[in-house]
Amino acid sequence: MIIGIAGGTGSGKTTVVRKIIESIPMGEVSILSQDSYYKDNSHLPLEDRININFDHPQSVEFDLLVDHIKKLEKGKAVNQPIYSYVTCTRQEEYTVVQPRKVILVEGILVLTNPQLRNMFDIKVFVHADADERLIRVIRRDLEERGRSIEKTLERYNNSVKPMHQQFIEPSKSHADLIVPQGGENKVAIDILTQIIKMNLK
Numbered sequence: 001m002i003i004g005i006a007g008g009t010g011s012g013k014t015t016v017v018r019k020i021i022e023s024i025p026m027g028e029v030s031i032l033s034q035d036s037y038y039k040d041n042s043h044l045p046l047e048d049r050i051n052i053n054f055d056h057p058q059s060v061e062f063d064l065l066v067d068h069i070k071k072l073e074k075g076k077a078v079n080q081p082i083y084s085y086v087t088c089t090r091q092e093e094y095t096v097v098q099p100r101k102v103i104l105v106e107g108i109l110v111l112t113n114p115q116l117r118n119m120f121d122i123k124v125f126v127h128a129d130a131d132e133r134l135i136r137v138i139r140r141d142l143e144e145r146g147r148s149i150e151k152t153l154e155r156y157n158n159s160v161k162p163m164h165q166q167f168i169e170p171s172k173s174h175a176d177l178i179v180p181q182g183g184e185n186k187v188a189i190d191i192l193t194q195i196i197k198m199n200l201k
């Protein structure tokens with residue numbers, strides 16, 4: 001079973017995934033994060049890299065993500081890239097992902113790509129109000145990515161918000177299950193967890 005979990009930046013996707021994993025026996029689920037598959041931009045100067053629009057589908061190497069899902073389906077382990085938001089480059093290290101009965105693919109743009117979307121048995125969209133997402137984005141960018149409030153708000157207005165309206169929000173129409181309030185929606189998370197447990201049996 002392959003499950004795609006999408007939603008806007010700061011919507012709570014990672015929390016939903018974490019709560020699902022906590023309710024499932026260890027070693028039964030593989031996780032692939034779209035964030036790991038941003039294109040390597042080490043050939044660009046740093047000043048160009050920090051201005052990359054990470055909310056546009058063209059920033060993601062979807063072909064590699066699709067290839068890794070196919071290999072996991074065939075029982076082969078894959079080397080998931082590690083991407084640094086600080087340097088905007090792929091690291092030399094990687095994460096080995098083992099094939100499991102259930103594959104969770106999480107990221108803001110995973111429902112925008114037709115080839116990827118068609119691989120999902122269940123398509124999930126995590127929804128949160130724009131104000132909630134902005135608060136989470138500011139907190140995350142300050143604490144984890146070393147950005148100033150000014151840079152975070154500039155990026156939000158120039159790329160996050162318009163890309164959400166153009167690509168991410170419309171991809172919600174492809175979802176089989178919409179989860180409002182993100183990780184706080186216990187009922188929706190329980191339903192999704194039960195579906196996965198039934199598949200594992």
